Amino acid sequence: MSTTTPPSNTRAGGTDAPGNPDVSGVDLELVDVLKRYPGQKKPAVDGLSLHIPAGEIVMFVGPSGCGKTTSLKMINRLIEPTSGTISIGGEDVRGRNVDQLRRHVGYVIQGGSLFPHLTVAQNISVVPRLLKWDSRRTSERVDELLELVSLDPAKYRDRYPRELSGGQQQRVGVARGLAADPPVILMDEPFGAVDPITRQRLQDELLSIQEELRKTIVCVTHDIDEAVKLGDRILILQEGAQIAQYDTPEAILAAPANAFVEDFVGAGSTLKQLSLSRVSDVELVHPTTATVGERVAEVRARAEANGDQAVVVLDERRRPVDWMWLRELAAADTVRPVRDDVLTLDRRATLNDALDMMLTSTHGAAIVTGRRDEYLGVVNFTAVTGHIQATEQQLAEGRAADATAGRDDAWEGGGA
Amino acid sequence: MSRTDTTRPVAVPAGDAPRSADTETAPRRSRWAVSGESRILLLVLPVVVALVFGAWAWWRATADLDSIEARQLAWGLILDLIWQHVKLTLVATFFVLLVAIPLGIALTRPRFKRAAPLAVGIANAGQAAPAIGLIVLLAMLLGFTFGTAVLALTLYAVLPVLRNTITGLQGIDPTLVEAGRGIGMSGAGVLFRVELPLAVPVIMTGVRTALVLLVGTATLATFVNAGGLGTLIVTGITLFRYPVLVSGALLVALLALLVDWAGRVLERVARPKGI
Ligand SMILES: Nc1ncnc2c1ncn2[C@@H]1O[C@H](COP(=O)(O)OP(=O)(O)OP(=O)(O)O)[C@@H](O)[C@H]1O
Ligand SMILES: [Mg+2]
Numbered sequence: 001m002s003t004t005t006p007p008s009n010t011r012a013g014g015t016d017a018p019g020n021p022d023v024s025g026v027d028l029e030l031v032d033v034l035k036r037y038p039g040q041k042k043p044a045v046d047g048l049s050l051h052i053p054a055g056e057i058v059m060f061v062g063p064s065g066c067g068k069t070t071s072l073k074m075i076n077r078l079i080e081p082t083s084g085t086i087s088i089g090g091e092d093v094r095g096r097n098v099d100q101l102r103r104h105v106g107y108v109i110q111g112g113s114l115f116p117h118l119t120v121a122q123n124i125s126v127v128p129r130l131l132k133w134d135s136r137r138t139s140e141r142v143d144e145l146l147e148l149v150s151l152d153p154a155k156y157r158d159r160y161p162r163e164l165s166g167g168q169q170q171r172v173g174v175a176r177g178l179a180a181d182p183p184v185i186l187m188d189e190p191f192g193a194v195d196p197i198t199r200q201r202l203q204d205e206l207l208s209i210q211e212e213l214r215k216t217i218v219c220v221t222h223d224i225d226e227a228v229k230l231g232d233r234i235l236i237l238q239e240g241a242q243i244a245q246y247d248t249p250e251a252i253l254a255a256p257a258n259a260f261v262e263d264f265v266g267a268g269s270t271l272k273q274l275s276l277s278r279v280s281d282v283e284l285v286h287p288t289t290a291t292v293g294e295r296v297a298e299v300r301a302r303a304e305a306n307g308d309q310a311v312v313v314l315d316e317r318r319r320p321v322d323w324m325w326l327r328e329l330a331a332a333d334t335v336r337p338v339r340d341d342v343l344t345l346d347r348r349a350t351l352n353d354a355l356d357m358m359l360t361s362t363h364g365a366a367i368v369t370g371r372r373d374e375y376l377g378v379v380n381f382t383a384v385t386g387h388i389q390a391t392e393q394q395l396a397e398g399r400a401a402d403a404t405a406g407r408d409d410a411w412e413g414g415g416a
Numbered sequence: 417m418s419r420t421d422t423t424r425p426v427a428v429p430a431g432d433a434p435r436s437a438d439t440e441t442a443p444r445r446s447r448w449a450v451s452g453e454s455r456i457l458l459l460v461l462p463v464v465v466a467l468v469f470g471a472w473a474w475w476r477a478t479a480d481l482d483s484i485e486a487r488q489l490a491w492g493l494i495l496d497l498i499w500q501h502v503k504l505t506l507v508a509t510f511f512v513l514l515v516a517i518p519l520g521i522a523l524t525r526p527r528f529k530r531a532a533p534l535a536v537g538i539a540n541a542g543q544a545a546p547a548i549g550l551i552v553l554l555a556m557l558l559g560f561t562f563g564t565a566v567l568a569l570t571l572y573a574v575l576p577v578l579r580n581t582i583t584g585l586q587g588i589d590p591t592l593v594e595a596g597r598g599i600g601m602s603g604a605g606v607l608f609r610v611e612l613p614l615a616v617p618v619i620m621t622g623v624r625t626a627l628v629l630l631v632g633t634a635t636l637a638t639f640v641n642a643g644g645l646g647t648l649i650v651t652g653i654t655l656f657r658y659p660v661l662v663s664g665a666l667l668v669a670l671l672a673l674l675v676d677w678a679g680r681v682l683e684r685v686a687r688p689k690g691i
Contacts, residue, residue, distance in 0.1 A: 103600035113595035117688035160690030
């Protein structure tokens with residue numbers, strides 16, 4: 001069986017040819033990998049061949065029991081293949097001592113699986129210690145990683161896992177996987193155990209981490225929306241880890257390879273497009289803003305001039321802290337937030353996420369933030385519907401072009 | 417002899433149920449923040465033991481004893497017997513740990529897993545056999561010595577520690593073990609840095625049970641000339657000196673309570689923070 005190499009990626013800012021200096025990941029190659037569990041007639045993984053390019057996120061999806069976890073665990077040899085070869089960066093995984101191998105392959109599992117008797121810092125430093133890093137380097141690394149996963153080191157370093165929320169535990173789990181800066185990271189349903197809003201945050205964070213690190217990430221999920229959102233490529237598997245389709249999310253949504261994929265991806269492909277488009281793809285609106293401590297009279301005048309009923313309140317670093325109705329402002333002389341947490345949306349969030357948040361917001365819209373939680377604007381229903389319509393039109397044109405010029409991979413969902 | 421419950425379910429951590437607010441944080445809890453019942457045990461028990469012992473000492477000092485009683489209850493002799501008793505208990509406990517913990521570890525490794533029920537069965541038989549029979553039988557084979565008494569006591573008390581070591585290790589969330597292996601810890605690394613620390617609370621409960629069992633059973637050591645507080649009881653019976661008999665029984669009971677208390681303190685101290 002020959003190795004499946006999908007057409008080159010069209011997302012995430014384009015040029016990711018191997019050898020790109022920014023990419024810290026390495027290639028992964030599976031050739032004819034077969035796993036037969038003892039006492040079972042049919043192999044759980046039946047001859048999987050796959051090339052995973054350096055620096056990309058590849059999502060494994062498929063129905064329960066199709067062999068996703070088995071395939072993933074064969075990469076770090078938690079499960080030994082019955083036959084076939086797997087290589088990381090061109091090196092056969094069996095050529096190395098198994099513990100040594102695993103210290104250079106990050107592993108993140110559902111819920112974080114933190115050791116409950118070790119503090120956050122000790123959990124993260126397990127691998128650096130195994131690699132005999134000195135304690136200063138290790139503790140610097142711990143703080144760096146905690147910052148990376150948006151946890152304040154001073155506050156969380158010495159906590160025990162049970163003193164963290166589910167989402168925080170999962171963040172620490174990701175930090176532990178990244179600890180020794182491995183080129184390849186394996187994740188098995190990493191965000192399966194947290195609520196939808198936390199999951200969305202964690203996904204956004206993973207994307208922003210990946211933007212910086214460019215690792216090779218293999219991530220198992222059973223959530224096609226998650227796959228579309230996170231994946232540079234998606235591997236859709238059928239029973240026995242048979243490849244149903246391996247391609248970019250755009251290509252899979254635009255042209256499912258067969259009935260199985262179509263079924264799995266689900267109807268309503270326009271709705272799925274919502275998972276493909278980012279909030280940053282749509283036009284944001286800019287309602288009146290106010291800064292904490294500003295005089296209410298001035299803010300009110302500005303809002304009335306703009307015809308706004310509510311103002312977005314920012315702190316001195318332009319981070320949103322509240323979204324207040326004008327009547328809520330009346331009480332005081334200067335602007336003071338009344339709620340203690342305001343829900344915001346990262347610019348990397350999908351339109352799907354945005355719709356979720358807009359539906360629960362009393363403003364019928366959602367605040368969008370960028371780097372370091374800085375305020376960018378507000379996304380509303382009009383913007384999203386406009387984007388969907390533009391996308392529909394593009395798709396229709398694409399199909400027309402397909403009919404004449406074969407398949408078209410260039411669809412990008414960036415129509416705004 | 418009654419057995420305390422040694423098969424308490426293990427607190428299996430991680431795999432937490434989804435929680436809603438991401439910012440929410442579980443409260444910090446100190447390991448000394450114990451439930452009402454065990455706090456009472458921890459604080460009140462030593463006081464009770466001290467009071468009862470004080471009362472006994474006062475009785476001993478003021479009571480009108482005949483010469484045999486006075487000789488049997490001489491302070492020097494009493495302290496000797498207590499010391500012998502404690503020594504028997506501690507030495508036997510040491511051997512119990514030496515046998516039961518490694519055995520328990522071995523019996524939870526994949527290779528020997530299948531032998532676990534058999535080993536627990538044998539240990540069960542060891543405990544079910546009448547202790548007096550075991551001691552006397554061994555003495556007839558090996559001689560009437562301190563060593564024989566220790567051997568018999570060890571055989572007798574292996575079970576709770578063995579069983580709890582196995583239960584404790586089996587109760588650990590297998591995904592934690594896999595996580596450990598998955599990030600590159602060796603098998604031994606996972607055993608010593610993950611499995612054993614997490615099993616400590618359960619193992620310690622077994623150790624406490626063994627300690628209490630041993631204090632009680634060490635009374636029988638007197639039958640093989642190994643001394644201990646049992647001597648007072650036997651003397652009391654054979655010479656019809658009830659003050660001696662009751663003093664012996666009382667001192668054993670106090671010692672057992674004290675050892676149980678020490679075991680509880682040890683359990684708390686040994687329990688890793690965070691679980
Ligand atoms: N240790 C094992 N022993 C025997 N069979 C196994 C073992 N692990 C998995 N299997 C079988 O192999 C097949 C693939 O399992 P695998 O865990 O890889 O599925 P999966 O795609 O990860 O499923 P899910 O989405 O439910 O996690 C299943 O049919 C499963 O029953
Ligand atoms: Mg799985």
